[in-house]
Amino acid sequence: MRRIILKTLSLIAVTCSLAGSLWAGSAHAQFAKPEDAVKYRQSAFTLMGSHMGRMQPVIKGQAPYDAAAIKANVAILKTLSGLPWAGFTADSKSVSSSAKPDVWSDAAGFKAAQDKFNGAMTKLVAAADSGDLEKLRAAYGDVGASCKACHDTFRAKK
Numbered sequence: 001m002r003r004i005i006l007k008t009l010s011l012i013a014v015t016c017s018l019a020g021s022l023w024a025g026s027a028h029a030q031f032a033k034p035e036d037a038v039k040y041r042q043s044a045f046t047l048m049g050s051h052m053g054r055m056q057p058v059i060k061g062q063a064p065y066d067a068a069a070i071k072a073n074v075a076i077l078k079t080l081s082g083l084p085w086a087g088f089t090a091d092s093k094s095v096s097s098s099a100k101p102d103v104w105s106d107a108a109g110f111k112a113a114q115d116k117f118n119g120a121m122t123k124l125v126a127a128a129d130s131g132d133l134e135k136l137r138a139a140y141g142d143v144g145a146s147c148k149a150c151h152d153t154f155r156a157k158k
């Protein structure tokens with residue numbers, strides 16, 4: 001009886017992990033067309049721009065500092081900051097966009113620019129948690145600089 005139960009349990013475990021890998025597989029086949037990947041990354045960047053921009057009045061001292069609202073906005077920005085990179089698929093290289101060919105030819109440099117940006121984002125989250133406006137200002141400036149640094153190298157000017 002015990003053996004039957006154990007066998008049944010291991011069968012369930014195998015079935016679950018199989019279903020899990022199938023699920024993960026379908027999640028990886030993210031884009032039906034290369035154009036969809038471009039649209040995806042551009043949409044993520046557009047949202048990032050929006051959630052950076054809406055904090056600017058507070059940073060500039062033109063609007064009162066609402067620590068909870070900033071914290072919530074930074075949490076959204078943090079989630080968004082992980083999204084665009086999956087959209088730089090190899091087959092989207094030939095689709096017309098503002099991404100320079102360097103994104104693919106200098107993949108290590110592009111990754112380094114992402115890492116720098118991720119580091120700045122981690123500090124922005126900590127600054128937003130601290131509730132200290134001066135820390136927030138400094139961290140916001142560093143994030144903005146890391147957006148710009150990547151754009152200077154990897155994004156074509158229109």
Ligand code: HEC
Binds near residue numbers: 041052147154
């Ligand atoms: C590691 C590089 C990198 C970082 C970091 C980065 N970007 Fe970009 N960004 C790009 C590239 C490349 C494009 C061009 C994408 C395209 O046209 O497909 C782009 C495009 C954009 C666009 C235009 C999207 C569109 O609709 O065409 C906006 C807005 C933008 N980025 C905002 C930001 C903001 C705000 C940050 C920081 C919070 C940021 N980016 C950080 C590389 C980066």
